[in-house]
Amino acid sequence: MPWGSAYTKLLVSSGLSNLADGVFQIALPLITLGITRDPTAFATVTVALRLPWLLFALPAGALADRLDRRRTMLLVDLARAAVIGGLALAVATGTETLWLLCAVALLLGIGETLFDTAAQSIVPGMVEPDDLSSANGTLYAAELTMNQFVGPVLGGIVVGATATGAVAGSAAAYLCAAAAIALIAGSYRPERTGPPTRIREDVVEGVRYLYAHRVLRTMALLTGIANLTATAMLTVLPLYAVAPGPMGLSEADYGVLLTAGAGGAFAGSFVAAAAERTLGRSRSMLVAFLQFAVSTLVPGLTSWPVPVAAGMALGGAGAITWNVITVSLRQRIAPDHLLGRVNAGYRLLAWGSMPLGALLGGVLADLLSVRAVFFLTTGAALLALPLLLLVVTEQAIDDAEAEGTRESAASGGDGVPEDEPAAAVTP
Numbered sequence: 001m002p003w004g005s006a007y008t009k010l011l012v013s014s015g016l017s018n019l020a021d022g023v024f025q026i027a028l029p030l031i032t033l034g035i036t037r038d039p040t041a042f043a044t045v046t047v048a049l050r051l052p053w054l055l056f057a058l059p060a061g062a063l064a065d066r067l068d069r070r071r072t073m074l075l076v077d078l079a080r081a082a083v084i085g086g087l088a089l090a091v092a093t094g095t096e097t098l099w100l101l102c103a104v105a106l107l108l109g110i111g112e113t114l115f116d117t118a119a120q121s122i123v124p125g126m127v128e129p130d131d132l133s134s135a136n137g138t139l140y141a142a143e144l145t146m147n148q149f150v151g152p153v154l155g156g157i158v159v160g161a162t163a164t165g166a167v168a169g170s171a172a173a174y175l176c177a178a179a180a181i182a183l184i185a186g187s188y189r190p191e192r193t194g195p196p197t198r199i200r201e202d203v204v205e206g207v208r209y210l211y212a213h214r215v216l217r218t219m220a221l222l223t224g225i226a227n228l229t230a231t232a233m234l235t236v237l238p239l240y241a242v243a244p245g246p247m248g249l250s251e252a253d254y255g256v257l258l259t260a261g262a263g264g265a266f267a268g269s270f271v272a273a274a275a276e277r278t279l280g281r282s283r284s285m286l287v288a289f290l291q292f293a294v295s296t297l298v299p300g301l302t303s304w305p306v307p308v309a310a311g312m313a314l315g316g317a318g319a320i321t322w323n324v325i326t327v328s329l330r331q332r333i334a335p336d337h338l339l340g341r342v343n344a345g346y347r348l349l350a351w352g353s354m355p356l357g358a359l360l361g362g363v364l365a366d367l368l369s370v371r372a373v374f375f376l377t378t379g380a381a382l383l384a385l386p387l388l389l390l391v392v393t394e395q396a397i398d399d400a401e402a403e404g405t406r407e408s409a410a411s412g413g414d415g416v417p418e419d420e421p422a423a424a425v426t427p
Helices: 005-033 039-055 057-064 069-092 098-125 129-161 163-182 199-212 214-241 251-279 281-301 305-333 336-351 353-367 370-383 385-391 394-410
Strands: none
Touching (some): 005 069, 005 129, 005 163, 039 098, 039 214, 039 336, 039 353, 057 069, 057 336, 098 305, 129 163, 129 305, 199 336, 214 251, 214 353, 214 394, 251 281, 251 305, 281 385, 305 394, 336 353, 353 370, 370 385
16 A cells, blocks of 8 residues: 555654543543542533534634645644643642643643644545545554553553653653654645635635535534434443442553443454445445444443443444544545535534533433433434435445545646645545
8 A cells, every 4th residue: 555654654643642642531531530520510521622623623624724734733733732731730739620621621622623624634635545445444543542542541550650640641642743743744735726715704615515515414413413422421431430430440440441442443443444345335334323322322231341341342343434434435525625624514513512412411410320321322323323324325425426526626636745746636
């Protein structure tokens, strides 16, 4: 697979960034548990972390189509290192508060919207269109290995010894990721034609494209429903899993539990492209959605760690299969000059539901119980299945992909990074 040096450096940078994310995602709730175990108060940190996808996704997409995507990723990683470094200082001096954690989570969430939108939009400029599924699968494998396998285990172990060390280690990993991005040569700023436009006009253009595209719009809604229910479940899971919760796990054991989902996702990242070829895109997405629904149901049925871990592994495999297929389709369908805004609009629907899910999980756990959250999220996910079956058919996907190829050719093709051959980005 001749992906080239630019993609390889992106792969290394993504792995390091996600190692930082993985350590921090286990450190943040465990530090919060030391401040409060009230479900609603506990959920506010997750709400703050995910809220930027609801508030800043569209501007982030417009910026991804205006600015050099590589430079954006570099600056965001440097900023994230600085923010987490400040939190490490607060934890070391014992001055961390719930409001400080919310503020840090909000800043990191803003950085995530900018970084992830630019990262998803840069990949088509580094590999050939036929390699997008395998390239995205490999990228997801690296991300998941670090974000949900190495990171949480390492974070759980280190937090058990020193929370300061876990947070400081996350900051150091972001710095190393920034160094890897800095080594990528060339410009990844999309070519723009026509008179200058305002950010608002750019945002409106991207939203209109996504709203008018039935397949992309439906996939975004389905992903949003899945993410809402998953975030509701995962927000309250530490209360259920970590002692004195029903599962009775230690902090380190909880980190290990989360790696079950990562293990399934890691395996799924390598079979997603094969499943796509064997079953077709629509059937593969249906199976993936059902796997996800099972993963949210199991903790409601039992507090025994083994089946809960197995359910999370199944859900992880389904989630990565869904992501590889839908992200690759989005990259093939949307023209490059609109890709950042389409990605951002898509993620507004897909990820903007996360803060709502976090808040919903905390409130439902307060009003009913943590276990009730697991049953309700599973039911909500299953109610969305008819939308998938009726709209995202194999024929509809093929038609959308063919139309995207025609639109890209009519607009003159994609912008070419300076250090890569034109063939690498020919639609």
